[in-house]
Amino acid sequence: MNEDAIIRKLQRYAPLIGDDCAVIQAPRDQDLLFTTDFSIEGVHFTRASRPEQIGHRAVARSLSDIAAMGGRPLYCLVSIALTAWTDQRWIDGFYRGVNNLLRQTKTQLAGGDISHAKQLICDVMLCGAVAKGKALRRSGARPGDIIYVSGPLGGWRHKSEIVPRLEIGRKLIGKATSCMDISDGLALDLHRLCLASRVATEIDSVPLLDGATIEQALHDGEDYELLYTAHPKRRVPGIRIGTITKGNPGALRYHGKKLAPIGYDHLQQRS
């Protein structure tokens, strides 16, 4: 199967595909959100996974970034570098996984690129929208704010599927003082949020996924829950895990002890 044949197949449900660019009507009085995430064989998934899962996961990672800003997803570009072992059946399964999640989240497939590589590589770009000036940022946490997560943690080992927290993200607009998604482990991501907000933090308790250890919850990647802060008087959904404090920007404490911002680093595997 050649490139044009794959594109013709995709055009059946993605009418925006066909020109050199997708032409999109910009939403009125909204800010646009852009994000892009690689999914690479041996890094983010293994060849043993079902193609539907790989497709679902590739899109879910980018949708999680849109959720973290309080946005709603609009358009998606899916680029894929195929390998020797990706046959027609695999490609169909992959796009089935992609399309199921896009349909569930009302996101339109608008294009992408197709090539080949030694290992399977996928890059999903998502464009979303959020009310003007209202996007949730990492930088607004203040001392005294309460820290929350949207669900129990413990990473990819204990989770069958990533569910992007789009609904909860939208509910946090105008309420949370800061927000991001947990992709590289609670400790490293909370460190990043605190750096951006120039605050420190004290963690009291961490909700765990069934079977997960506290070590995994603190330092493993791939949770894709939201991590956010709010003023103590503000009622928000989620599970309370600690408090924002004054102190060295980025400094973490867990039960009174210093916690190292160790997590998943995409270049060093363990930073």
Next chain:
Amino acid sequence: MNEDAIIRKLQRYAPLIGDDCAVIQAPRDQDLLFTTDFSIEGVHFTRASRPEQIGHRAVARSLSDIAAMGGRPLYCLVSIALTAWTDQRWIDGFYRGVNNLLRQTKTQLAGGDISHAKQLICDVMLCGAVAKGKALRRSGARPGDIIYVSGPLGGWRHKSEIVPRLEIGRKLIGKATSCMDISDGLALDLHRLCLASRVATEIDSVPLLDGATIEQALHDGEDYELLYTAHPKRRVPGIRIGTITKGNPGALRYHGKKLAPIGYDHLQQRS
């Protein structure tokens, strides 16, 4: 050097980087254009190229798609999967190449992703804008229209650098009946344009790059000149290469003889 250190470096000239998504103000009364292109070691370039060239080329390929729609570039996401041989000096050179071309074309770096792979892989997503409803498409060519290219052809072997034809693309708005860029060879790309427009074509003459053969001009990839059509009474810039005809959609003739739509196929190398 870890992921966060690279991101901190990029933030010096790309202030939009830092949150889970880039937040962008949508241009008023314009359509948005989205495109994304892989640049893969061993497919689009070799390790022997200078990192500046690889960065320039990766961005130029996506800019060429914006040019083909008559758009102006606005925002760019650059994702890169590094390998064992990409050291700090290489990364700096790569982003120098990226940033020089972005600056020249007034395009803002808004984000991206960083990971690692067995071969160097880059994916550049570009967002551009064009006056509402005015984007140049592949589908508007009509029998009797003249076919043009924006410059001599013959592919990557005879060209040191890709120059995205943004200026000429914008000049064609409201004048050209169809447009695309030549990335996979004149024959295959003209075939695609004719399929989209449901017309056939007769090529009379093909302008060649110094040292290039007609075979290379017809069937090699990586020209990145614009290919477009206009009504015979309409004056447009460029070099005339033939005429749009009635006939089987997608059928090509060169000097009266049938021409096969053979070009660069990213999955089969030669389709």
